[in-house]
Amino acid sequence: MGISVTGVKPGNTTVTINSKTSPNISKRIPVTVKSRNLLSYGPASGNGLTATVNSDGSLHVTGTASSQWAGIQWTFPCPVHGAVTLSRPTSIDGLTVSVKCLDAKGGQLGAQINTGNAGTVPAGTVSLRFEILATEVKPTMKNGDIRVQLESGDTAHDWMKPDNTSLKGGYKLENLWPEYAAQTVSGLTITPLGGEYKLKGTSTRGFEISTQRELTPGTYLAPKCEIDSYNVYTEIQDPTGKNLWRGYQSDQEITITKTETHKFAIRFAENRTVDKTFTPRLYKLD
Incomplete structure (x- = not known):
């Protein structure tokens, strides 16, 4: 006989199980309901962009990126392996989001996970890197909200606040193209x-x-x-x-x-x- 518990919202609670044959016997079991959103993020600043966390757990991004493909990032322990889906129900024009899978040395494993297509977190992935980068050749001022969700499986569901929205982030993409002399x-x-x-x-x-x-x-x-x-x-x-x-x-x-x-x-x-x-x-x- 199995017991199925469906959480209404993330958080800690308890489930009380009573015996039908012995009414005086019951057991209270602690339960932690986790968000289906596997991302972790929080306040961040880098390359001209600043991110803060709204009351609903979404990100508010302001500023002008210093260059194309510059932005901010958060790195956190990998919570799952296998098929995943990255969705973005709320976006900001000129900014793109992605998730990269990293090994124990910080090297990338497999292809980055983009919105719109199911991706895979390969075996051996130790951490994930969530990035928000500018796509414009000459970035313009941004001031808006982003809701991004990474979840297990190949189907995107309604957005939920991640469990961790206090992870500090940042980013520094250095242009490595060497200089030409006049x-x-x-x-x-x-x-x-x-x-x-x-x-x-x-x-x-x-x-x-x-x-x-x-x-x-x-x-x-x-x-x-x-x-x-x-x-x-x-x-x-x-x-x-x-x-x-x-x-x-x-x-x-x-x-x-x-x-x-x-x-x-x-x-x-x-x-x-x-x-x-x-x-x-x-x-x-x-």
Whole structure:
């Protein structure tokens, strides 16, 4: 014989069980009703965004992100493995949410969990990282509420307040794209503008402007950085000269397996006239 208890709302309570054959015999059993929302979060500030917790447990986010793909995060012990669903019944335009699965060393396991599709928390996941990031190339001011829910299974249910809304968070996504010095190459002049670059002139031949940086093992994100489509573009190459990503491609995650020096180039064809300001970016996600 089994006993099924359905909680009305999260919290602590007791269940009293009485004997039908011996009315004087009863037992009070403590019960903890947990939220189906597996996320943990709380007040956070980073990269121009500030999050506070509303009275209903949702997040209020204000501020202007310092750059695209910058934002805030919370890391907490993994509560479940297997199929999960991430839903976002209330959102803010220009901000995206996701959950990454981390191993004991903080490395990412499997694909990140996005809204709209069922995901999987792989075996071996020790912690989860909930992120709110800016998607706009030039982020704008935000002031609104977000309700996000991570739950077991492949079906999204009505949003519930998570059990833990006091977890402090923050974030710092450092742009790892190495700096280019001011120079003129084959008719094109590049001018640093404090994180941005100005590229101007007409190329006299096909060539490149390049610099280098050592990358350590991990997962990196290269956001799209289009200068002049296929004619003038940024590019990342591994030590063998293999192309890992080009700026006219969509946002792409790059996996680096060992510490090596990579080339960060601006490639251009002959007789291309350019007058563009652009910001190449590379972020380490784990």
